[in-house]
Amino acid sequence: MGKTVLIVDDSTTMRKIVARSLRQAGIDFDEILEAGDGQIALDVLRENSVDIVLSDINMPNMNGLEFLKAKSEDPAIKDIPVIMISTETGADIIDEAKSYGAKGAVKKPFTPDLINDTLGPLL
Amino acid sequence: MEFAKKIVDSTEEIFNTMIFMDISTDGCMSEGQEILFSNVSAMIGLSGNFTAMLSLHCSGYIAMEIAGAMLGMELEEIDADVKDALGEIANMIAGGIKERFASEDIKLELAIPTTVSGKSYSISSPTRSNRVIIPFDLVQGQFFVEMKYSLN
Numbered sequence: 001m002g003k004t005v006l007i008v009d010d011s012t013t014m015r016k017i018v019a020r021s022l023r024q025a026g027i028d029f030d031e032i033l034e035a036g037d038g039q040i041a042l043d044v045l046r047e048n049s050v051d052i053v054l055s056d057i058n059m060p061n062m063n064g065l066e067f068l069k070a071k072s073e074d075p076a077i078k079d080i081p082v083i084m085i086s087t088e089t090g091a092d093i094i095d096e097a098k099s100y101g102a103k104g105a106v107k108k109p110f111t112p113d114l115i116n117d118t119l120g121p122l123l
Numbered sequence: 124m125e126f127a128k129k130i131v132d133s134t135e136e137i138f139n140t141m142i143f144m145d146i147s148t149d150g151c152m153s154e155g156q157e158i159l160f161s162n163v164s165a166m167i168g169l170s171g172n173f174t175a176m177l178s179l180h181c182s183g184y185i186a187m188e189i190a191g192a193m194l195g196m197e198l199e200e201i202d203a204d205v206k207d208a209l210g211e212i213a214n215m216i217a218g219g220i221k222e223r224f225a226s227e228d229i230k231l232e233l234a235i236p237t238t239v240s241g242k243s244y245s246i247s248s249p250t251r252s253n254r255v256i257i258p259f260d261l262v263q264g265q266f267f268v269e270m271k272y273s274l275n
Contacts, residue, residue, distance in 0.1 A: 010235070013208040016194060017141065058214070060235055087218020087233065090225055107222075108215050109140035 002030025004048065008041040008055035018054055018085060025116035038067025045077040052122060057086040057093065068100035081122050126255045127151050130268050133219025134259060137212060142193045144261055152256040162242055163201060165209035167217045168234035174273045177217045179209060181266035188263045201240050210236035216268060
C-alpha cells in the first residue's frame with residue numbers, strides 16, 4: 001500500500017515547493033494531501049490515512065504548535081509522525097514542538113537533500 | 124545593531140537555495156533616495172527586543188520573474204500565486220534575520236506576511252522609525268529589501 005503525506009502551510013507556494021522537493025529528493029508518495037492551517041490539518045488527519053505530516057509553524061487560525069498539541073491529545077492520530085518545516089527553528093520553539101511529539105525540523109529555506117535527510121529515517 | 128549585513132546574508136541565502144536566481148548588491152541605498160518602480164510589496168512585522176517591518180518591493184514584472192523562478196513555471200499576471208510567493212520570501216528573509224539576531228541574544232517574533240499590489244500606493248511607518256534599504260540586482264532588473272525599525 002502506498003504512502004500518503006500531508007503538507008500543512010498557509011502558503012500555497014510553499015506547499016507546492018515542499019511537494020516538488022519531495023519528488024526531487026526521490027521520495028515517492030502515492031498521495032500528497034494539503035492543509036492551509038492546523039485546524040484543517042486535524043480534519044484531514046481524522047478523515048484520511050496519513051503516514052507522515054510536514055507542517056509549518058507560523059500560520060493563522062491554528063499555528064503549528066497548537067496543531068501539534070491538539071493532535072497529541074487525540075488518540076486516533078497522535079502517533080502519526082510530524083516534521084516541522086519553518087523559518088521558526090529556534091531551540092525554544094523546536095523543543096516545544098518536540099514536547100508535543102514532533103520528530104524533527106527543517107529550516108526554510110531548505111534543499112531537497114535536507115528534506116530527504118530528515119524524512120528518510122521516518123519512512 | 125547591524126541590520127544591512129543580516130538583510131543581505133538572509134536574502135542571498137534564500138535566492139541561492141530556493142529561487143536559483145543570481146543576485147548582487149552594492150549595499151545600502153543612500154539616505155534620502157526614493158524607491159522607484161515598485162508596484163508589488165510583501166511585508167512582515169517583527170516584534171520583540173525591537174519592533175520592525177521587513178518589506179520586499181519590486182515591479183510587477185520582477186515579481187512575476189521571482190515567483191516564476193521559485194515555482195518553476197511561467198507567470199503572466201500578478202495573481203494570488205505571485206503575491207503568495209513574494210509573501211513567503213519576505214517571511215523567509217525575516218526568519219533569517221530573526222535567527223541572526225538570536226545568535227546575538229536579541230529575540231524577535233514574526234507576524235504573518237501580507238502582500239499588496241497596485242499602480243499607486245504608499246506605505247507609511249512611524250515617523251521616528253529608522254530605515255535601511257538594500258537594492259538587489261537581477262539580470263532582469265532590481266528589487267529592494269527594506270527594514271523600518273524602532274528600538275524599544
